[in-house]
Amino acid sequence: MSQQMADLFKRITTGVHVIGVAAGEQHNAFTAAWVMPVSFRPLLLGLSINPCHASYALLKAGGCFSVNVLGKDQLELAGHFGAPAETDKLAAIPWRSGKTGAPLLDSSLARFECEVMAEYPAGDHRLVLGRVVHGELLETAREPLIYRDTADMDGTSAIYPQGFE
Template identity: 40%
Template sequence: MKATPGLDAPDLSAPGPRPPGAAELLRAVFRRHAAGVAVVTAAGTRPVGFTATSLASVSMEPPLLSFGVGTGSSSWPVLSEARHIGVHLLGEDQRELAETFARSGADRFAPPTRWRTGPYGVPVLDGVPAWLVCAVVARIPAGDHRVVIARPEAGDPSGAGRPLLYHQGRFNALRD
């Protein structure tokens, strides 16, 4: 497949012109998009973490995933330097955990959060349906965020439970 000049490596951090109301339109449309809920963690002087709904599988060869993180996030200073991060898929019974990691200023690793130090010193949350510890391979500027690309190195997909979803600005469970 031939590369298209100018489209292979765009500068995603450049503001450029945008139509009036584009941010509001994007927000309104994505409120209608149901997304799985994950918590991303990293080890620093103190552990950090945040709730993410932007988690995506990128590639199977090599295995890669991605997520977005705001550069204004309290977790960003640690994530900007972390060599390894944890990715935890939350279950439908873990709304409080999702809310804790989404709340600004919260002590996210204080009880009742249950966690342990996992591979590479990464905080691993207990009781989640699945988790990974990943090596960070890229941080791509994208506006006021960074898209983090990471390669799984350890994990456990054997936890029980159905997924927690985020839709219309709320955490939700699947309905049969």
């Protein structure tokens, strides 16, 4: 549909994250670029999630999510978690459950653990606010992966509208 529109929106600089979700014994994780800090007190992060993703049901059921910040060298991991959950995407990846139960990747450069505080309709997505209950900066010198550097890995050039109607 619109490569130009996708290029334009990728000029809003964000990182690339693996969002971990869990409910009971079930867990999953998916790649997300649309994550941002939204409040100091309380500490809040906003996440925009497509409700069609398998991860959304787990996020709703578990009431928590983790944000694993990927490094510049982790493009392949972004692609791995950016694919639908046909098999257990976490099976071959070292991870552990955090305080909330949501998966924390060993290889992330920083991570946050959030409890869902609120959720709002946001067009074809849902805007989820998470209260940050824990966080760790694991590697200060490592550069984060930037959304623009993932090119069209997420296939959004086929989703964006052609114009601003």
